[in-house]
Amino acid sequence: EVQLMESGGASVQAGGSLRLSCLASGYTRSTAWFRQAPGKEREGVAQVNIGGADTYYADSVKGRFTISLNDAENTVYLQMNSLKPEDTAMYYCAAAPYVRRRNRLHANEYKYWGQGTQVTVSS
DSSP states (O other): OOOEEEEOOOEEETTOOEEEEEEESSOOSEEEEEEEOTTSOOEEEEEEETTSOOEEEOTTTTTTEEEEEEGGGTEEEEEEOSOOGGGOEEEEEEEESOOOGGGTTOGGGOOEEOOOEEEEEEO
16 A cells, blocks of 8 residues: 655745645555646646656646656655646645556546645636
8 A cells, every 4th residue: 555645735826836745655656646626527637657757748737847756755746837727726646556558647547646735826
């Protein structure tokens, strides 16, 4: 059983930046960030495979968000720049031993989930 703990959520103004962190209690091959706004479905945002070079992003965040990882510290980061009010959501870290490439941002692929960290962007 792998436990995930997110941190870094905050309230910021539009155009600002935040960095979210996800600390894992053990080894995971694939890690992703999801978000869910009130009344909306959970949305995959970014995903990274072990090693850090293989990443994938949702179109809505491409060019603004960057996912990275520190293998030695079992930590995955989500650097969020040029934040918009529509980025407001609870952000969740998720991990799995294996994720099919065509489903890299599908919630059903992920076995382990954190409790979430809130990001609020005001206009």
